[in-house]
Amino acid sequence: MTGSGHLTPLPPGPIPRGWDLLTQERPRPGRLRDRPWAWRLAVATVCFGAFMGQLDASIVTLTYQPLGTEFHAGPAAVEWVSLAYLLALVALLVPAGRFSDGHGRKLMYLYGFAVFTAASAACGLAPGLAALVAFRVVQALGAALMQANSVALVTTSAPPGRMRSALGMQAAGQAIGLALGPTVGGALVATVGWRWVFLVNVPVGVFALLAGHFLLPRTRQRCGGSGVDGYSVLLLAAASAAALLALSVGSGLGLPLWTAAVLLAAAVAAGRAFVRRQSGRAEPLLDLSLLRPGGIAPGLFSGLCGYLILFGPLVLVPVELGRRGESALFAGLVLTALPLGFALAATLAERLLPSGWDDGVRSRLGMAGCVAALALMAVLPATAPVLPLPLGLLGLSLGVFTPANNTLVMRAVPPSAAGTGGGMVNMGRGVGTALGVAAVTLTLHLVPGPDGTRAAVLVLLGFALAALASCVGPRLRPRIRPRLRPRIRPRRDRGRGPGPSRLPGARTGPT
Structure with a gap:
């Protein structure tokens, strides 16, 4: 990987040990990687994340009433348990994907699982509503790392002719989580309480984390660069958060209706500033x-x-x-x-x-x-x-x-x-x-x-x-x-004879 944005295929290397386990992607075992059905195991592993994401999306709304009762909070305050998660998730998805393109999608996906699982445990043990909302923001960070890489891992794992089938498997995992959410959530709230709505993610997350460590393929091609532009992230977060808050004004958020127009204007202003920022950068976030x-x-x-x-x-x-x-x-x-x-x-x-x-x-x-x-x-x-x-x-x-x-x-x-x-x-x-x-x-x-x-x-x-x-x-x-690939102009021949760049089949730049 180079700092100028060149695409660098990842060469085979030794299995990382010690500290490298936290900073490098572990290759799959050779006897597994060479099997024709290895891609199915990788897609099935990603389906765990798709299942958990939709299960969480459809299950949390069932906790509103017990949360309001336990923490003596009104509906507008309890709604932030979902709203804070959604705002953080939407704002972080593109930055998480851009960061993962440069640092390894498998590695960031596994970190996302770890953060999501730990934050789920923290949500289940939250002492108050404010702490629960804060832990939900952390949970959204893990979910962003998972979701930004889930589609990428599926498409890069499956053979070209099976991409649609693989994405169908992932969509089925999402639908199953969505279908089970109301039933599982209702049963958990009615029997063991609202905290287990979050704690149920922990055993599934630990299993999926271990499976992903061994079954997911390493990133074959990375997009180099100096990193993610923090100012662009803030502009994108401001635009998406303002737009979603404006939408939520009409869905019972508890804000005056005139705030919707102000929020939409802020979203447009931040969006235009984001576009100008991306147009002027050699390594844009988007x-x-x-x-x-x-x-x-x-x-x-x-x-x-x-x-x-x-x-x-x-x-x-x-x-x-x-x-x-x-x-x-x-x-x-x-x-x-x-x-x-x-x-x-x-x-x-x-x-x-x-x-x-x-x-x-x-x-x-x-x-x-x-x-x-x-x-x-x-x-x-x-x-x-x-x-x-x-x-x-x-x-x-x-x-x-x-x-x-x-x-x-x-x-x-x-x-x-x-x-x-x-x-x-x-x-x-x-x-x-x-x-x-x-x-x-x-x-x-x-x-x-x-x-x-x-x-x-x-x-x-x-x-x-x-x-x-x-x-x-x-x-x-x-x-x-x-745009991350720099344009390379061929050299003009100034009478020095055909150089290497003019030979048939010669490369005009690094790949």
Whole structure:
């Protein structure tokens, strides 16, 4: 690895020992690395992180009532248990991916698991609400290191022809965690208490940490550089935090509505300053050329809409069924149709769909199914016997769309910037999750009663149509050249004869 941003393949080396275990990536055992199914073990290990992340996202909301009772806090204060985690996570995903591209994705992924697991134990032992919120921020740091590298580890571990299948396995792990969250969370809160909602992460994290140490591959190519620009990180954090806080104003955060306009203005100002900062740096935190026409911006937008559509019903359905007198447990069982369909499609679509359908066709098909499912929800009665049909169709469609969409995005990102690309994908997921919750909650607030449910579904349908329009746009170009690679101009021949750089097949610069 060089300081000028050159891409350096990692040569084989001795197994690190002592202090090197904390600073270097351990290679997989040779007898395992050479097996044709070794990539499956690596992807399965990453699925532990995907499972834990979505389990945590869907389980923590069930602790709000016992937290408020134990710590004598109101809903606006308790909401910061989730909000602080989400704000820190979204702000740190891209910096964590950029840092991992230079220092090793496996190493940073394992550090993320260790921090997440230790912070989960601290959350379970928190003496007060303020301490719990602080530990959740630390937990978000570990989650950012995990999530920024999860997609990158999957795409660099799997053979080129199996990338979509591998990403489908990861999406299935996320869906299983999402599906089990309400059931597991409800059982834990009702039996052993809210603290075990966090402590349950500890044994899973320890097992996954040990498995990743032996089963994950080392980083093949790294993007060199002097490090992550702290000022760029602060600007990105300010922009994302202000935008998410503005969205949360409409979802019961407890701030005056005029603060939403102020926060949005601050988000725009910080975002513009971030863009100017990146444009003027030789080693930017985020390569803006990836977002230009023909880049990954349409894929990121449609992926954001996919997670918005996924999490919107998770808020809407319990509210509607509760209004009809159904219990929270029954509402959770009805909702299971959505993540269950997601997991089934993400796992089986590779085998059931025609092999000739490329990722563009699959993403369009999946999002068209989302449009159809939400249209059904808009015209059918929102009753418990009817809802599983459109929810199941929505889950199946998202299970087809998400792996194909992620594959399109990651194939358009150079391998050396896979961590940055994975961070951007997961940042889109986080923003989509927050926007889905905020959009549904704000709609229900503005349109009370039964009409609010239909209005919320129509809002989700509008985002699905926008995502479908994005899917039918220009195709992503694979392997976009990163800005981190310096341009090398060929030397002009000044009569000295053909030098080495002019010989056929000669290199014009280091690789």
